[in-house]
Amino acid sequence: MNLYFFKAAMAAYLCAAAGYVFYLLKPEFKKGAAASLSFWLSSIGLVFHIAYFGLRWVESSRIPVTSFFEAANFLAMGILLVFIIMELRFKIPAIGSFMLPLVILLMLPAAFVSGDIKDMNPVLKSGWLGVHTSLAVLGDAAFAFAFIISIMYLIQERQLKRKRMGAIFHRLPSLKVMDTLGYKAISFGWPLFTLGMITGSIWAESAWGAYWSWDPKETWSLITWAIYLVFLHLRTIGWRGRKMAYLSIAGFVFVLVSFFVISRVGTGKHVF
Amino acid sequence: MGIVVVGLSHKTAPVDVREKLSFPEAVVQDALRSLSGYDGIRECIIVSTCNRVEIYASVLDTVYGVEQIKKFISDYHKLSPESLEHALYIHRDDQAVRHVFRVASSLDSMVVGEPQILGQLKDAFEIALKTKTTSTIMNKLMKKAISTAKRVRTETKIAESAVSISFAAVELAKKIFGDLEGKIAMLLGAGEMAELAARHLLNNGVKSIIVANRTFERGVELANEFRGSAVRFEDFPDEMIMADILICSTGAPHYVVKYDDVTQALKGRHHKPIFMIDISVPRNIDPSVNKIDDVYLYDIDDLQGVVNANIEGRAREAEKAEEIILQEVETYLNWERSLDAVPTIIDLREKVEETRTRELEKALSQMKGASEEHKRIVEALTKSIVNKIVHAPIVVLKQSASNQRSNEIFSFARRLFNLDKELKSHRHERGFGRKDGSEEP
Numbered sequence: 163m164n165l166y167f168f169k170a171a172m173a174a175y176l177c178a179a180a181g182y183v184f185y186l187l188k189p190e191f192k193k194g195a196a197a198s199l200s201f202w203l204s205s206i207g208l209v210f211h212i213a214y215f216g217l218r219w220v221e222s223s224r225i226p227v228t229s230f231f232e233a234a235n236f237l238a239m240g241i242l243l244v245f246i247i248m249e250l251r252f253k254i255p256a257i258g259s260f261m262l263p264l265v266i267l268l269m270l271p272a273a274f275v276s277g278d279i280k281d282m283n284p285v286l287k288s289g290w291l292g293v294h295t296s297l298a299v300l301g302d303a304a305f306a307f308a309f310i311i312s313i314m315y316l317i318q319e320r321q322l323k324r325k326r327m328g329a330i331f332h333r334l335p336s337l338k339v340m341d342t343l344g345y346k347a348i349s350f351g352w353p354l355f356t357l358g359m360i361t362g363s364i365w366a367e368s369a370w371g372a373y374w375s376w377d378p379k380e381t382w383s384l385i386t387w388a389i390y391l392v393f394l395h396l397r398t399i400g401w402r403g404r405k406m407a408y409l410s411i412a413g414f415v416f417v418l419v420s421f422f423v424i425s426r427v428g429t430g431k432h433v434f
Numbered sequence: 435m436g437i438v439v440v441g442l443s444h445k446t447a448p449v450d451v452r453e454k455l456s457f458p459e460a461v462v463q464d465a466l467r468s469l470s471g472y473d474g475i476r477e478c479i480i481v482s483t484c485n486r487v488e489i490y491a492s493v494l495d496t497v498y499g500v501e502q503i504k505k506f507i508s509d510y511h512k513l514s515p516e517s518l519e520h521a522l523y524i525h526r527d528d529q530a531v532r533h534v535f536r537v538a539s540s541l542d543s544m545v546v547g548e549p550q551i552l553g554q555l556k557d558a559f560e561i562a563l564k565t566k567t568t569s570t571i572m573n574k575l576m577k578k579a580i581s582t583a584k585r586v587r588t589e590t591k592i593a594e595s596a597v598s599i600s601f602a603a604v605e606l607a608k609k610i611f612g613d614l615e616g617k618i619a620m621l622l623g624a625g626e627m628a629e630l631a632a633r634h635l636l637n638n639g640v641k642s643i644i645v646a647n648r649t650f651e652r653g654v655e656l657a658n659e660f661r662g663s664a665v666r667f668e669d670f671p672d673e674m675i676m677a678d679i680l681i682c683s684t685g686a687p688h689y690v691v692k693y694d695d696v697t698q699a700l701k702g703r704h705h706k707p708i709f710m711i712d713i714s715v716p717r718n719i720d721p722s723v724n725k726i727d728d729v730y731l732y733d734i735d736d737l738q739g740v741v742n743a744n745i746e747g748r749a750r751e752a753e754k755a756e757e758i759i760l761q762e763v764e765t766y767l768n769w770e771r772s773l774d775a776v777p778t779i780i781d782l783r784e785k786v787e788e789t790r791t792r793e794l795e796k797a798l799s800q801m802k803g804a805s806e807e808h809k810r811i812v813e814a815l816t817k818s819i820v821n822k823i824v825h826a827p828i829v830v831l832k833q834s835a836s837n838q839r840s841n842e843i844f845s846f847a848r849r850l851f852n853l854d855k856e857l858k859s860h861r862h863e864r865g866f867g868r869k870d871g872s873e874e875p
Binding site for chain 1: 606608609610611612704705706707724727728730732736739740
């Protein structure tokens with residue numbers, strides 16, 4: 163399996179990240195050409211990424227989401243997809259300045275493990291595989307979006323409080339916009355994540371005969387799910403701002419741990 | 435004779451002193467008339483804004499003139515002259531011209547480059563024109579100040595990104611609230627600057643203004659102007675719950691908005707953020723309020739910091755601006771010097787003419803038998819001798835008008851021809867300082 167498309171996607175993302183960071187740090191370039199160029203690069207990168215994903219699917223004749231390499235790749239693709247959709251809708255290039263570096267960071271570990279196609283346990287061969295992982299990844303991607311927005315919120319909030327405005331002050335959107343977007347992302351991601359858990363448990367029942375077996379990944383996901391539930395609840399009773407940004411970041415830390423740590427070192431069904 | 439500036443600004447005097455010495459717009463005309471009645475004051479303009487109170491005057495003697503202006507200020511505001519001594523700064527002649535140009539170009543402003551001061555200066559000039567307390571000197575000075583300010587604005591970037599405090603406030607509000615559509619602002623105290631900020635906020639989409647002023651009537655008046663509502667000053671802690679933006683400028687010497695007021699209001703607001711702007715000096719909002727979550731408190735220095743950070747290469751642009759000011763001061767002084775030649779020449783002409791006619795009459799009275807023809811010849815002779823003698827000095831005077839040392843030359847000419855006695859009466863009646871203002875528009 164050649165990695166040409168994978169490498170092309172990675173290169174496009176790197177260039178896009180550089181462009182977005184330049185855009186963020188140089189507010190004196192008013193037109194923001196760097197931002198629109200970076201948006202195109204991200205989109206092209208995503209096309210390569212999807213092409214690679216499709217080729218790999220064809221080659222292994224199943225959806226390529228089962229090894230660590232494939233899962234990380236799939237998550238990065240999901241995050242990029244959510245970013246592109248949000249960017250088309252809201253047009254806040256500053257998000258890209260944080261999002262693209264995050265995507266690259268997520269793809270880096272994948273670059274250090276074997277990309278070889280491995281055989282998978284025949285008991286898991288099921289249509290549920292694609293549905294469960296796609297839903298979970300889309301949920302995680304939305305949480306990643308909220309995480310990025312929350313970091314930006316905290317930076318901007320800090321600048322406003324301390325009255326020390328760096329160059330990025332002008333590029334970052336208003337607190338209100340970020341607060342709302344973070345909430346939107348989570349209220350969109352949480353139901354997907356929930357569905358991911360439900361489909362996973364249905365699939366588990368058909369594969370192993372039990373809906374829930376306190377596998378470490380299941381436990382961590384349940385905690386993650388609960389954190390975002392608390393977030394949504396607090397939000398409806400009027401909480402907002404800094405504390406909610408911290409909560410959203412905490413939620414995503416659980417996502418990351420469950421994805422990159424539990425899947426690697428733990429025991430159970432989700433270990434790659 | 436010369437130009438003087440007597441005044442005080444945010445740089446030299448705290449707001450309570452500035453307030454005591456200010457001339458509200460309604461009384462400026464009256465004050466101008468009173469000031470022009472003082473001895474030796476030929477032309478005058480009063481500039482009174484919330485950041486500065488300045489008197490520009492053309493006077494017969496710059497030392498005596500300053501004394502008279504100080505006397506006027508202490509008389510008018512019923513203050514002891516000693517109490518003024520520390521607060522006032524004084525500029526004379528070229529330094530005075532430079533100061534006026536710097537003020538007009540907004541180099542002396544609290545927020546350097548802010549555009550409001552030029553408008554305020556124009557207004558002050560307008561009022562003085564209406565009151566007819568200006569003439570050639572002040573008219574030229576002000577016109578030159580305005581054109582200098584325009585030059586500074588177009589040739590440097592000082593004004594480009596700069597921006598008054600209220601502009602900075604709106605920018606910050608947008609970074610907190612997104613857009614200001616539907617937001618409610620509250621004015622605590624009704625100073626000129628608070629009013630300006632409120633107007634700016636309204637232009638940017640703020641829905642309504644609540645005014646809480648110590649004198650309720652004034653609050654109502656202001657609220658009507660903004661189509662807002664007025665509340666009693668004592669009620670502001672409760673009314674604050676409504677306010678997304680609070681602008682405070684009460685002029686009180688202590689904290690008016692306390693920590694507990696704000697925590698209380700925030701609970702009522704379900705922790706919706708509140709942006710507080712304290713433009714009072716000394717401050718009226720307890721600075722520790724900024725520590726509360728969802729509260730963003732900016733005092734006047736903070737706002738200025740924001741504005742300054744906005745302006746890149748400000749120091750370099752300021753240097754450029756100062757250079758322009760120097761050039762313009764020089765051209766103004768050249769004009770003023772050329773003006774000095776005119777009265778000296780007039781004095782000289784009249785002096786010799788007077789001598790000529792006196793001596794001619796003496797001679798003619800002794801020439802009883804002479805025919806009309808001969809008398810005419812003698813008269814023509816005296817005229818031609820006198821003209822020939824004064825021609826060279828007049829040419830020199832005219833030429834030296836733009837010379838740096840022209841003042842020395844003029845005073846030397848006066849001494850040489852013994853013109854000084856006549857000089858004063860001239861200046862009053864026929865010099866360039868006509869009080870009727872008919873000479874210049």
